[in-house]
Amino acid sequence: MSETIQKPDNTGPASTGNAVTGASILLDKVTKRYPGQEKPAVDGLTMEIPAGKIVMLVGPSGCGKTTTLKMINRLIEPTEGRIVLDEDDVTDIDGDALRRRIGYVIQAGGLFPHMTVATNIGIVPKMLGWSKEKIAARVDELLELVSLDPATYRDRFPKELSGGQQQRIGVARALAADPPVLLMDEPFGAVDPITRQRLQDELLNIQEELQKTIVCVTHDFDEAVKLGDWIAIFTEGAQLVQYDTPERILADPANEFVENFIGSGAGLKQLTLTRVNEVELADAVVANIGDLGSDVLSRLDEAGHDHAVVVDSRRRPIQWLTRRQLSRLERVNDDVDAKLPVVGDRATLNDALDTMLVSSAGAALVTGRRDAFLGVIDVETVMDAITRAHKQAMTAHSDGRPVGINTGTLDAVQAQSASVGERPGE
Numbered sequence: 001m002s003e004t005i006q007k008p009d010n011t012g013p014a015s016t017g018n019a020v021t022g023a024s025i026l027l028d029k030v031t032k033r034y035p036g037q038e039k040p041a042v043d044g045l046t047m048e049i050p051a052g053k054i055v056m057l058v059g060p061s062g063c064g065k066t067t068t069l070k071m072i073n074r075l076i077e078p079t080e081g082r083i084v085l086d087e088d089d090v091t092d093i094d095g096d097a098l099r100r101r102i103g104y105v106i107q108a109g110g111l112f113p114h115m116t117v118a119t120n121i122g123i124v125p126k127m128l129g130w131s132k133e134k135i136a137a138r139v140d141e142l143l144e145l146v147s148l149d150p151a152t153y154r155d156r157f158p159k160e161l162s163g164g165q166q167q168r169i170g171v172a173r174a175l176a177a178d179p180p181v182l183l184m185d186e187p188f189g190a191v192d193p194i195t196r197q198r199l200q201d202e203l204l205n206i207q208e209e210l211q212k213t214i215v216c217v218t219h220d221f222d223e224a225v226k227l228g229d230w231i232a233i234f235t236e237g238a239q240l241v242q243y244d245t246p247e248r249i250l251a252d253p254a255n256e257f258v259e260n261f262i263g264s265g266a267g268l269k270q271l272t273l274t275r276v277n278e279v280e281l282a283d284a285v286v287a288n289i290g291d292l293g294s295d296v297l298s299r300l301d302e303a304g305h306d307h308a309v310v311v312d313s314r315r316r317p318i319q320w321l322t323r324r325q326l327s328r329l330e331r332v333n334d335d336v337d338a339k340l341p342v343v344g345d346r347a348t349l350n351d352a353l354d355t356m357l358v359s360s361a362g363a364a365l366v367t368g369r370r371d372a373f374l375g376v377i378d379v380e381t382v383m384d385a386i387t388r389a390h391k392q393a394m395t396a397h398s399d400g401r402p403v404g405i406n407t408g409t410l411d412a413v414q415a416q417s418a419s420v421g422e423r424p425g426e
């Protein structure tokens with residue numbers, strides 16, 4: 001079933017113009033047999049992981065995700081097959097040296113309890129022989145990157161940190177020597193849902209800046225959809241059932257196993273794929289403090305609208321007034337409605353929908369930089385966006401999809417596709 005290689009267009013996060021610092025990874029027909037086990041934990045897996053992308057490994061418990069991940073930095077030695085970083089075959093190089101080129105993040109950060117935050121972060125740079133000053137500067141830079149104030153946190157011990165803070169330090173430590181590859185094993189598994197969401201957002205921000213190659217194991221399919229440029233869905237023996245963009249997996253699951261794995265609400269999950277700044281916002285009539293109520297009402301008539309958005313001197317929305325409310329006002333005042341349904345333009349459509357539903361307004365006000373008002377998003381816009389995303393995913397071009405199979409080496413796959421002019425499965 002995984003013999004088919006499909007190639008949609010690579011619809012990862014919008015390009016930011018930052019240089020890719022990640023390395024590509026190739027697992028070439030890699031197998032792991034544990035002693036005493038009848039079946040291999042990973043069976044002949046060939047998988048390309050493109051440079052600068054986030055690849056999420058998902059699948060049922062025991063299917064071989066962690067074994068696959070740990071073979072990349074050779075915490076687990078493959079029984080057969082090759083691992084190639086960029087052009088460099090690293091299958092037989094010294095494991096310790098390899099691990100200095102690959103950051104590794106585990107649940108709860110995996111910090112050494114008897115070392116301070118700074119010492120934890122500086123471990124690899126110290127092994128690499130960096131000077132004290134260079135390490136200290138790097139520690140502070142990384143603490144800033146993961147949104148922790150260096151002066152407050154650098155001398156703390158792990159037990160003096162919250163779960164989310166420990167996890168951030170784990171990420172900072174993995175990035176210390178600026179490795180091209182970051183491996184993450186259930187990195188956000190041990191924190192509460194809200195902290196988890198925040199850490200995921202932070203990881204996306206960091207990735208936008210650094211463009212590492214990130215391979216991440218998760219049990220949480222929603223997390224895979226949110227973070228992944230590509231998602232690899234495995235079944236037992238690390239058999240690749242589908243290796244594709246989140247959009248394509250949601251719109252066109254390869255088979256019933258994937259459908260079951262995605263679970264219900266594929267349409268709603270698609271909402272996490274689109275951000276508010278990707279959809280067209282509706283215009284609104286904007287009123288300033290001090291405007292005459294009657295003037296604002298005639299502007300509403302002209303525009304054919306029923307609501308006006310009141311903004312303060314920095315264009316931040318403070319009220320959303322109906323015709324009725326306006327008709328009672330001589331002039332617009334500076335009251336601030338604490339319950340305004342507001343979303344930032346980087347929020348997902350899912351967040352926007354939540355805001356609309358909670359406010360029962362059927363719409364939300366969108367703000368951009370420095371919380372300035374940008375426009376209105378309504379339920380119809382969100383619904384249209386889902387339909388459009390679904391159609392796009394179904395008809396997307398299939399260029400750039402990385403190879404993922406369990407039936408041959410990359411060379412064999414390429415030779416086969418060259419002989420027919422394209423990759424198989426098309």
Ligand SMILES: Nc1ncnc2c1ncn2[C@@H]1O[C@H](COP(=O)(O)OP(=O)(O)OP(=O)(O)O)[C@@H](O)[C@H]1O
Pocket residue numbers: 034035037041059060061062063064065066067068
């Ligand atoms: N050290 C080991 N010795 C023997 N068998 C092992 C060892 N480690 C893992 N296995 C087996 O290999 C298979 C794959 O394990 P692996 O940990 O890679 O799965 P996983 O998909 O990461 O699972 P989970 O989601 O439960 O963490 C399982 O059947 C497991 O029991």
